[in-house]
Amino acid sequence: MINRLTTALDFQTQALTLRAERQRLIASNIANADTPGYVARDFNFAQALQQATGGSRGGFKLDENAALATPSPGGRGEGTGREPRLNYxxxxxxxxxxxxxxxxxxxxxxxxxxxxxxxTLRFISSSVKTTLDAMKSHTQS
Incomplete structure (x- = not known):
């Protein structure tokens, strides 16, 4: 039971971390909208999440479109295998x-x-609250 809970929370935590990183990249793109020669960057969230979790979501198919084209040469993530590969x-x-x-x-x-x-944040919060409520009701019985 606890193992399934931590696995689900690990997946959601990875998703939350990647969402925060993507938000930072998009904010950087917006901040550099007037910078000559600046090339907007982003990453494919579904691929990054699958890579970060090792595809551990079983039959659950991730589907999110990225409006990006060419992979960046020497982009982040090639060294560690845990960070998303950035695209131009x-x-x-x-x-x-x-x-x-x-x-x-x-x-x-x-x-x-x-x-x-x-x-994602609400889902994590709801999952934790539900689990805590279940543990409280079990100990009170």
């Missing part, structure tokens, strides 16, 4: 300053990721 975002339209940040896409990604982060 494909420029939606050409700019004179060669900046690839698409503010509409970044804002949408920021909000989407923030909502998913919050829902």
């Amino acid at each position: 975002a494909a420029a939606a339209q050409s700019n004179l300053d060669r900046n690839s940040v698409d503010m509409d896409r970044e804002r949408a990604s920021f909000v989407d990721n923030a909502l998913r982060y919050e829902s």
Whole structure:
């Protein structure tokens, strides 16, 4: 019982950590929207989560689309195997300053990721609360 609980919480904790890292990257992209030559970066969340958990979710299929193209040469994560592999975002339209940040896409990604982060946090909180309530009712009986 405890083993299943910790496995589920480990999975959700990994998801929460990756969501926080993705939020940091998206915020960095937004902050550099006016930086000449800046190339927006992100990572495929589903692949990163599968890599971080070792695919330990059984029959559960992860599905999240990333709006990214070319993998970055020497991107983070190649050394440790635990960090997500960063990708460069494909420029939606050409700019004179060669900046690839698409503010509409970044804002949408920021909000989407923030909502998913919050829902993961609520799930973890609910799971812990339910488990604690079950243990309290069992000890009181």
